[in-house]
Amino acid sequence: MRDYNEFVLKLKEIKELGWVKTHRRGNTGIGKTLEDLLGINENNIPGPDACGNIELKATRKPTISMLTLFTKTPQPTSINSKLLRWFGYITPNSHNRPILHTTISGSNYNSLRGHPGFIIKHDLTKINLVHNKQGVVAYWERNHLKEVFERKLPQLMYVLADYKGSGEFEEFYFNEAYLLKGFSFEDFSKLLEEGKIYIDIRIGQYPDGSTHDHGTAFRVKQDELDNCFSNKIRII
Numbered sequence: 001m002r003d004y005n006e007f008v009l010k011l012k013e014i015k016e017l018g019w020v021k022t023h024r025r026g027n028t029g030i031g032k033t034l035e036d037l038l039g040i041n042e043n044n045i046p047g048p049d050a051c052g053n054i055e056l057k058a059t060r061k062p063t064i065s066m067l068t069l070f071t072k073t074p075q076p077t078s079i080n081s082k083l084l085r086w087f088g089y090i091t092p093n094s095h096n097r098p099i100l101h102t103t104i105s106g107s108n109y110n111s112l113r114g115h116p117g118f119i120i121k122h123d124l125t126k127i128n129l130v131h132n133k134q135g136v137v138a139y140w141e142r143n144h145l146k147e148v149f150e151r152k153l154p155q156l157m158y159v160l161a162d163y164k165g166s167g168e169f170e171e172f173y174f175n176e177a178y179l180l181k182g183f184s185f186e187d188f189s190k191l192l193e194e195g196k197i198y199i200d201i202r203i204g205q206y207p208d209g210s211t212h213d214h215g216t217a218f219r220v221k222q223d224e225l226d227n228c229f230s231n232k233i234r235i236i
Contacts, residue, residue, distance in 0.1 A: 007054070008235055010038055011159065014174050015236050022170040030172055034058045034159060037174075054179070055152060058159045059222060061176070066198065067222050070152045071215040072145065074129055074138035081211040083138065084203045087131075089113055097205040104129065107195025122193060129199075146185045156180040157235070158225065175236065182230030196224045 014020075014037050022029035023036050035041075040056070059067060073080060088098030104110050106120040109132050116132040127145065129138040160176040191197045202214035226232055 004054070007038070007157070011157075011174070011177050012236055014038070017174075019164070019171045019173050022168065022172065025168045025170070029170060030058045030060055030161060030163070031056075033172055034161075034174060054155045054157050056157050056159070058161065058174070060163045060172075061160050065222060066219040067225060068217045068219050069197075069228075070148060071217045072140060072148055073213060073216050074140055076138075079138045080203050080213050083201070084205065084211055086134070086137070087112065087117075088203070088205075094204070095207075097207070099205070100201060100203040102201050104199045104201065105195035105197075106193040120192060120199060122189065127189070127192065142189075149183065149185055149188065153183050153228075156183075156225075156229070177235040179233040179235055180226065180229040180231070181233070183228055184230060188228050191220065191224060191227060192218075196221060196227075 014034070017037075020033060020037065022033050024032040035056070038056075057067060059065070084098055084100050087102075088100045090096060090098055102110060102112055102117060104118045104120055106122070109116040109119045111117060118132070118137075119130050121128045121130050121136075122142075125142055126139040127142060128136045131137045156179070158178045158180055159174055161172040161174045163170060163172050165171050188197065192199075197218060197220045200217040200219055202216070204212040204214060206212050220228065
């Protein structure tokens with residue numbers, strides 16, 4: 001689907017369908033279901049996935065959960081392996097292999113295994129991942145992150161749905177959608193500093209000992225999503 005008007009018309013038709021059974025059980029079921037209804041092929045290629053330059057996000061109502069904006073591994077090269085070696089831990093469900101699962105903000109140090117862990121701090125050129133004792137352990141270059149952001153989110157179609165049921169019997173009613181435009185990296189940075197955007201690190205280890213990067217995600221509280229954009233247009 002490449003035409004914007006066709007895209008909007010299709011969203012309105014989906015609303016008229018009423019309740020639709022999920023096409024996949026679990027958290028990702030809502031996105032998968034909407035993509036199938038729109039005729040969008042599922043993929044993990046960075047960049048907008050609808051109408052050429054509009055990123056599509058779907059969420060359940062009420063909007064109390066977190067929404068992933070994009071994923072970007074920190075620098076320098078191979079830092080994930082080092083982070084896992086320095087800070088990884090074993091849990092009963094990690095098959096005796098280390099993992100590092102932690103959510104970080106810019107407002108205060110998070111808790112890592114019961115101790116102060118990480119915080120996000122900014123300087124003129126980088127957004128830094130800072131450990132309570134070791135200082136800066138990884139970073140994202142601001143210019144590079146800005147490029148990723150602008151490529152991934154030139155415009156965002158934000159679709160909300162009521163839901164009922166659970167698992168394979170969950171159903172969605174896609175009845176609200178907004179086009180968000182004018183993404184601001186400066187506003188994004190401010191929200192990150194204020195602790196309203198979070199960074200989720202999810203690192204594990206394969207059975208052969210190599211590092212498994214599940215994706216370092218930049219996530220926003222859904223009620224703060226509008227603050228990343230200058231324009232909001234209701235579609236349905």
